[in-house]
Amino acid sequence: MPERTPPNPKNAHEREYWEGLARHQLLLQRCAGCRFVRYPPGLSCPECWGEAFTWQPLSGRGSVVSFVWYMRSLDRRFPEVPYNVSLVKLAEGPAIISNVLGVKFGELAVGNAVRAAYLDDRGFTALMFGKA
């Protein structure tokens, strides 16, 4: 397993997000003004700068917009290669950088349907995806 760096939440919003993941629940902020669902969690909306929001539970369903495969280890914390980094667009809007687990090199394609998976490791839960 890679040595994933545990998150260090800078504010209550970030804490809420990580606590959601720990319960295996994907929660993101939906702007009360423009309805934009943002990722990563933050103090204001990147679209309209509005600060008011509601927490939106997400379905975890999405599709692969793009992906790359690290073929060589470029950091000692990620020694095992190849591993993929995928850009997953969630059904509710935002796109998230993550990993699609359980696939080998060559088994991933743009447009693949994926579903959120929760990886408990090193005292925190990372948001991962698996092929749906």
Place this chain on the structure above:
Amino acid sequence: MLAFVYGRNPAGSMVELSGAQEYDLVHGFFNAAAVHGLSWVEHMHRYGTTTEELGRIAVQARRHAALNPDAALREPLNMEDYRASAPLIWPLCELDVCRMSGSAAAIIMASSDIAKDCAKLPVDFLSVGREATHAFERGVPMSFSPERRAARQLYEAAGISPQDVDVLFPYDATTVAAVAALENYGFCKPGECQDFVGDGSRIGLNGELPMNTHGGHLSGGYLIGLTHHVELVRQLRGECGQRQVPNARVGLYASGGGIRAQFFHAATLLARGDWNA
């Protein structure tokens, strides 16, 4: 005003230099080559492009570097070498990505009143374009939206069109960035870089749009765009010797960067004083 850059980047500094933040580090996402790789995979899917176009860029950069005594990598390179290059972050291989280098460059800027009395022919700063986006959050990989908006600003402010550009200097941290500049700065339509790049001759010294005539970052050395500006100024002054583009009057520099919360693009248009005479 004096602007300069000095590069001495230790090996292993890639993660720190890449600006990766904790939300990405959890997933092992770092290095600009990964961002550019994401863009290219999406591009290949959308337009049916391949890594061959990227290879043409790498080979052409090396041809130019061979004529530049200051370039870091000057040994000959062909498409066979490119195809045999070691995979780095798929779909990119080693030859798609520039290397860290230790080097230095400087440019001097002054008001036109002062510049006209200097020994060397002054080069005019026509316009700047800059745009940023949080594109990943929208599911659109890098470069394709903010770069086009930066281009529009740049051309509108200077009152020119892509056809007026004689030499192009994209910030080629990877081959993808160079191809993206061709499409997003209007030299060809989105998705048409394959035809535009062709066998590479169009972006060569005798082509319609000579690109990175010093070898770029890919073969020249990584100095975050400063050597691009130095070469651009030299081209406009006619000081490039074997690499000189005949009658180069207008040059465009285009850069992009960012990895997490924002992707930004900045571009400059420079021209010889008599460019519109």
